[in-house]
Amino acid sequence: MNLDNPIFKKPITEVIKARTSMRSYNGVPLDKTIGDSIIDVINQDNEILPIVIPVGYPSESRRGMDTFVRFMAGSKNRKAWSKLFFDVDFNTPLKELESLEYFIPLQMVRLAPSAVNKQPWRIIKSSNSYDFYLEQSKDSKSDSHNDMHKIDIGIAMCHFELTSAELGLEGHWEKLKLSSQDNKKYIISWVRK
Known part of the structure; x- marks a missing residue:
């Protein structure tokens, strides 16, 4: 992925606003759906990264397969706060x-x-x-698992930034000179104003 692309220089809130006001992206109409999701395909440097974004409201009743998939994925089980967030180290x-x-936001x-x-x-x-x-x-x-985790960290960053903006907490994303530790790779920092 080419991080020099101007799209990566904008705050995520601007990207979301721009995407939702568009009728198509890269020639793909946004009304092309699979189930209740819009498919957006980003193609840069011969890399294709499919992203499925759910839209709308969940149905009142789940289909049997939906319930099974959610159970197998452990969708109701979230890691404890103490396993995700740390103070200083x-x-x-x-x-x-x-x-x-x-x-x-956390x-x-x-x-x-x-x-x-x-x-x-x-x-x-x-x-x-x-x-x-x-x-x-x-x-x-x-590497496919780690590639999916890159999407996951992007989702986490989006949740953090959008919630911070909603609460009026000012800050910006910045790549600081921090190093990776053990199996934890440094990605980026939210610098508070």
């Missing part, structure tokens, strides 16, 4: 009360969907930022 879990005004990250409910994101609260890391799968047999 990965040895010190962040206490909910210490997250202060960022409790709700909680929205905790509740965000992820591929097979892996919740691969880990976040460290430092003095003026929230540093996002991707816990790379030890058991993956190929």
